Amino acid sequence: MKNTLFIIIFLFIVLPFKAQQVIGTLEQFEECSKRPNRDQEGCPDLENITYVKDTNNRLDQFVGTWKGNSNGKQYEIKLEKKINYKDDPTDRRSWDMIIGRVLIKDNSGNILYNSMDKPDNKTNFSGYNFQNSRTYVMSFTGNYDCLEAGDIFIETRLNNPNEMAIFYEQDKDGWLNPQKCPNFSTFIPLFPHQKVFLTKQ
Template identity: 35%
Template sequence: MKNKIVYTLLILGIVSCRAQTISLDQLSQCENKPDCPDYVYLKDTNNRLNKFVGIWKGAYTDGRTYEFHFIKKENDGGWFNEKFWDRIIGRFIAKDNVGNIIYSSMNNNDLNSMSGYYFDKNLIKYQMYYSGNAECNDKGYVYLSFPDPSNLNQMKLVFMQDMDIIASCPNGYKTVIPDAKGIILIKQ
C-alpha cells in the first residue's frame, strides 16, 4: 500500500512539474528560446485577445474588399506537441473591385484557417499565420494591431509573405492579402 502511495505521489509530482501555465504576456518577453519557460498551456490571463474578436471589414487601394471573422479559442491545441494555448482563429472573404469573391476561408476548419500565435515584446502586435495558396507562396505572417490604442474599433492588418521561391505560379499572380501593405479594418 505504501508503495502505491509513493508511486502515485511521484507520478503527480512529475506531471505537475511539466504542466506549467504561462501567460501570453510572459511569452512575449522572451528574447530567445533558453529564456522562455517551458509550458503546457499559454493562457490569455489579461484578456488581450478579446479586443480582436468580431467581424472586421476593410478595403485595399486597388478596390479589393475584405471581411475578417476572428474568434477566440481557449485551451486550444495539443495535437502534435501537447501544448495548449489561447489564440485567435481567423477566417475571411476577399472580393475583387467588382464584388466577385476571389478567396473565402469561411468554411475552413480551425487547422486550415488563419491561426494566432503570440504578441510582440511591446504587446502591441499580435502575430498569426495564414496560408491561402501555398503553391504561389501566398502564405506568411499576419500582424494585427491598433494604430490608436484608445480606438478599438479600427485595426490595422499587415501580411508579410514567406520568402520561399516558387516557380509554378501564373504570371501576374497577386497575393490575396497585399504583401507588406497595411489594411485598415473597421469593427462591425
C-alpha cells in the same frame, strides 16, 4: 454500485492529467521571443509550460467581424479567441489564441478567397502571440504554390478600438514551381504590403 465505482476510477485517471498542466502567460512567451540568444538557446525556463494563457484578456480586443476595402478588394475578417487550443491533439503545448477566417471579394463582388466555412485547424490564418504590447502576429497561407505565405500583424487603434490595422509581410523563403504558378511575375497577393484599416461590425 457499478456507476459509483466507474466514477471513482474515472476521477483517479483524469485528475492526475489535469494536475500536470503547467500554466504560463502570453507575456512570458512575448518576453522569450525578444531574448538576444533565443535562436541558439531557446527559453529553457519555459520548457515545462503546457498551456499558454491569456491571463490579461489581451486577445479580446480582436474578437469579432472586421470589414474594409483596399486596392479594389473588399475584406471581411472574422477573428475568434480559442481557449487552451491545440492545432493537433498530440501537441505538447496549448495556447489561448486567435483563429481567423477570411472572405475577400473584388469590387464586382466576385469571391477571390473564402475560408469562412473551414474548421479551426484548416483556416491557414492563426496567431500565437504578441510582437509587442499592442501588435498580435498571425500566420497566413493563401496560394502557397505562388509563395503566398507570411505574417499578418494586427493591432487596434488606441483612440478607436473599433478600428484595426492589418499589415501583411510575405515570407522570403520557399520553393517556386513555375508549373504550379505560371503567372508568378504578375501574381498579386490577397493582402497588400501596406496597412489596411478595417472597422468592427
